[in-house]
Structure formats: structure tokens, C-alpha cells
Amino acid sequence: GAVVSQHPSWVICKSGTSVKIECRSLDFQATTMFWYRQFPKQSLMLMATSNEGSKATYEQGVEKDKFLINHASLTLSTLTVTSAHPEDSSFYICSARVPGLDKNIQYFGAGTRLSVL
Amino acid sequence: GEDVEQSLFLSVREGDSSVINCTYTDSSSTYLYWYKQEPGAGLQLLTYIFSNMDMKQDQRLTVLLNKKDKHLSLRIADTQTGDSAIYFCAESIGDTDKLIFGTGTRLQVFP
Secondary structure, eight states: OOOEEEEOSEEEEOTTOOEEEEEEESSSOOSEEEEEEEOTTSOEEEEEEEETTSOOEEOTTOOTTTEEEEEEETTEEEEEEOSOOGGGOEEEEEEEEOTTSOTTOEEEOOOEEEEEO | OOOEEEOSEEEEETTSOEEEEEEEOOTTEEEEEEEEEOTTOOEEEEEEEETTOSEEEETTEEEEEETTTTEEEEEESSOOGGGOEEEEEEEEETTSOOEEEOOOEEEEEEO
16 A cells, blocks of 8 residues: 655654654655544544645644644645644644545554643 | 544454444445554554445455445454554545544454
């Protein structure tokens, strides 16, 4: 299957700082990537859809200025958590679709655990 | 609205079959999926089924879909300790990219 890589896998930061998480498609070009958030022992919630070359589409209740998404190339989308606070601590997972294949199949990265002190 | 429910926990003996159930509410689902998540890791796509199918089998995995009752199940034959993980069902709605995930079922396999 297609490979999606996330970096870093774990990050600890101080309250008030910003953190950038990268999501890369390693063996394919992804025009669309997705960012999810998962709280402990809970399900995944879609935060936003990242479109290459255009603005991301955010789900209801997700702050655009808080969670900045940039999809500047066909293999890279980044999520920046700005002015992070302890309540932003969570597991963030990205996914991507493979163009040309079944458009409804998403391949997931390994996730990034964010801990804000 | 869209809602996907799963039982929280399932415990089985190694070698037995496991059946994980999922119910959903949105009748416009096009695809339904099963993902596996091991501790601290991302999601691995196990299998999926198109909404006009009743059954799909892939090696040890059998997916059954009852569209009338909006019920999806995943049967794992000859369950192994390596199958211990959280299993999420998910549905895609209409022609959108959006996936709605269930609450996840933690499968524990004991010797």
C-alpha cells in the first residue's frame, strides 16, 4: 500500500509556543491530505482537508488561526499548532488519498503525539 | 447526523474467531472500512466494502454488511495475539472525502 510519513512522532513543547507537524506522501503525489485529532481512548475526528495549492477546508468548530495548514507541494502538508496550550495536547494523524486509485481509500501516517506543558 | 457506534471491548482466546460489530446511521454511506490501530501508532487499513455488497472475504478477514439494519461486522478467523489492537469502523458519506469513524473496539487476545 501507499506510504504516508509523519514527523515528528512525539513532541513536547512549552505553553505558548508553536509546533509544526509534517505529513509526507513517500511514493505518490497527494493532491488531498487530511488531518485528524484523536484524544486518549477516543475516536478520530476530522479537523481539516488539505488541498495542494489552495486553502484548507476546516471542519466546524476547528479554529483556522489556531491550526494552520499548508499544502505547498504534492508530497507535503504541514499542520502548525500556534500558541499551543495544554488542552491542545493530543494525537494528531494525517492521511492521504492516492490519485488514480479508488478515491475513497485513505492511507494514514503513524501519528504525532503532542504534549504541551 | 452521522453516527457510528461500536462496542468498546472484546476479549477472545487465541485460535478462536473474533467478531467486531459496528452500527451506523447514515444511509448514504458509499464505502465502509475497517482500520486497525496498534498502541501509539497510526491506522492501518484492513479492508473495505462497497455499500452495494453484502460480504467480502480477504484471507482471515470476513466483512458482512446488512444495509437494511445499517450493521457492519468484521470477523477475524483464528485470532492471534498479534491481532490485539483497537479496530475502527468508518464510513464515507456520498461523494465526499469525509470519513466518519466509530468509537473503536479494543480487541484483546489471550493465550
